[in-house]
Amino acid sequence: MVAPSPLAVTKILTGIAGFDEITCGGLPRGRTTLVMGGPGCGKTVFALQALVNGARRTKEAGLFVAFEESTRQIIANAATFGWDLPALERKKLFFLDAQLSPEVVKAGEFDLIGMLALLEIKARDINAKRIVFDGIDVLLRLLDDPAAERREIYRIRDWLSRTGLTGVITQKVGGIGAVDQHYTFLQFMVDCVVVLRHEVVDGSAFRNLRVKKYRGSGFAGDEFPITLTTEGMQLTNRGPTELEYAVSDKRISSGLPRLDNMLRGGYRSGSNVLISGAPGTAKSTLSALFAAAACARGERTLYVSFNEGAAEIVRNLRSVGIRLAPHLKSGLLKMYSTRTRGPNVEDQFGELRAQVWAHRPHCMVIDPLSALSTKIAHVASADAAQQFLDFLKGEGITVVNTSLMDGINTDEATATGISTMADTWIHVSYVVQDGERNRALTIVKARGIGHSNQVRELTLSDDGVSLTDVFAAQGKVLMGVARWEWEQQEQAGKKRSLAATVLKRLQLQVAQAEAAARLQVVRTEMEARSAEIAVLADATGSASKLVQTDRAVLRKMRHADEEVRVAVRVAKRVGAKNGLARNGEPGLI
Amino acid sequence: MRLYVAGNAPNSLRAIANAKAICEEYLTSRYALEVVDLLKHPRRAVDDGIIVTPTLLRLRPLPIQRVVGNLSDTNQVLLTLAAK
Incomplete structure (x- = not known):
C-alpha cells in the first residue's frame, strides 16, 4: 500500500492478486469505483472479492446491495471460492436483497432515499467501511428516465461521500466494449473505472481487465488476463520487467542420493528443475522422489498432476517403494489433480497460483508441465508458463517439472521452450540395445552447479529407484542385462x-x-x-x-x-x- | 395498506397525497393506510423488502401486491389494488 499522505489517495486492498499491484494498492478509499463489463465478465466476483477481502484480512465490514441476483444466489455462487460467506455474513457482511422483480408495478417516479436510510443504519450497526452496489444498470433501467437516473446516481455518490464508505458499483454494459450512451455519465462521476471484457477465441473463453481511469493515482493501463480460480479472481500481470529474485545457495535433496552426487549436492533451493523424457522414462517417479524427500524433511509440498488422479499416483508410486499417503494424511503434502482443459492455459495457471497461495508450499511438482505448454493456442497464453515459473521463483519455491517428449527427433529438444527457463535440466532417455529397453539419465544443464557429465542407468524395482554406473566397452555403452x-x-x-x-x-x-x-x-x-x-x-x-x-x-x-x-x-x-x-x-x- | 416513504422527499410527499386521494375517491372508507417513514424507522424496510421509496403495499386481501413510485399514475395504482 502507498504510504498515506494528506493529499495522496489512500487505498484499500482488494485481495485480487495482480489488481492491487497494477493499481499500486487497490481501490481508492472513501471513493467510488465503477466496474463495468458485459455479462459473465466477473463483475460481481470482482466486487464481492473486494468486500470479502476487507472482511477477512483487514476486518473491515461491508455491505452488499444486490440489484440483479438474489443474495441467496450470490452466496451460493461464491461457495465455489471457499470464502465461507455464511460465516462472514453473521459478523462482517450484510447482504441486502435489492432485486426489483420485473413484475413490479411502477406508478410514477421513485427514489432510493429509503434504501439508503436503511443502509446507513446497517453500516453503523456493523461498522462497515465498504459497500457494493451490484448491477446498478437494473435499477437505472427501471427508472427509465435519464434525469431520474442521474439524480439517483448522484444521490448514491453524495451518500457515499457523506458516509465515507468505499464504494464499488458494478454496471452491465451491452455487447463487448459498447456502453449505452446515457450511462457514460457514471464514468465521469466516479474516481476509478475498471473495464472487464470477455471474449471467445477458438472456442476458449478469455477474460481481461483494464483500468480505464484512476483519479489521483498511477496505474497500469494495459489489458490484463484474468482468471477465476477456486480462491477467487486473479489477474496475471506481465511480471516484473527486471528479473530480481532472492537467490539461495542452499541445496535440497532430489530424493535420490546418487543424483544428488551427480549434482554435487542436490537441487538448488528455489530453482526450477526440468525432467524431460519420453513416456514411461520414470519422470513422474523422479519428481515423486523429490516430493517424498521434501515431506520427509517436514517441508510443505504441492503435487500437481495432469490427467492422472491423486489416488492413482499414490498407488503407482507405492510399487517402487515411494510412500506418499502418510504425508497426505499429515497435511504436509497436497495433491492437486486436474485435467487439461482447452487452449486457455491462463485459467489453469491461475488455478495453480491459487493452489500455491492456499497451501504455501516450499517444494512443488508439476507433472507434466508440458500438458499446459503444448496446448498453447493463443498469444496471450504463450508466456503463461514463463510467468508462472517466474512467480514460483519469486515465491522461493523449488519446483520440479516434467516435460513429455515423444516423437523421433526430440532427444534433447523441447518445442515449448520450457528448457530455457529451467535452471537444471535432467533428461531421461531410452536406450534400446540387445533386445531390451533401458533408461539412461543425464544432466543436460545445471546453472551454477558443477555436475557430472556421466550417463547413469536408472533402474526401478520393488525396493525403489536407483542409479547405476554404465560401462563403456568395445565402443558401446552397456546397460541392462549387457551391463x-x-x-x-x-x-x-x-x-x-x-x-x-x-x-x-x-x-x-x-x-x-x-x-x-x-x-x-x-x-x-x-x-x-x-x-x-x-x-x-x-x-x-x-x-x-x-x-x-x-x-x-x-x-x-x-x-x-x-x-x-x-x-x-x-x-x-x-x-x-x-x-x-x-x-x-x-x-x- | 402500507405506504413506505422517506421523510419529506418530493416523491414521498406526492405519494402520500396521491394515496390518500385515491383511497378517498375510490375506496371511500373501506381501507386502512399505514404510512411508514423510513428515515425515522429505517429497519422496517427489511421486513417488507423495500428497495425504493415510495412503495405502496396492499396487505389484504392476499397475496400482497406492491406498487412503486409516487402513485401519480392512478390507473396503475387501481389495477394493482384490484389485482387478485
Missing part, C-alpha cells in the same frame, strides 16, 4: 586372478618349507661330523699322549731326548683342525 553380464564377467575375472594368487603363494610356501627342511638336514649332518671330528681328535690326543708317555718311559729307560720335537708337531696339527669346526656353520649346501 549385468559385464559386471558378472568382471567379477568372475577378479575371482580367477584371486585364486591364482592364492595358489602361487601356496607353492612358494611349499618351496620355502622344503628349503628349510633341507637346511635342517645339513645342519644336523654338520653337527654329526663335528662330533665325529671331536671324537677323532680326542682319540688322536689320547693316543699320542699314550705314545709320549710310553716314549717318555722308554726314553727314561733309554735316557734319550731326540723324539720330543716330533710329538709336539703332531699335537699342533690336531688343534688347528678343531678350531675350524668351531668357527660357525658353513653357508653352503
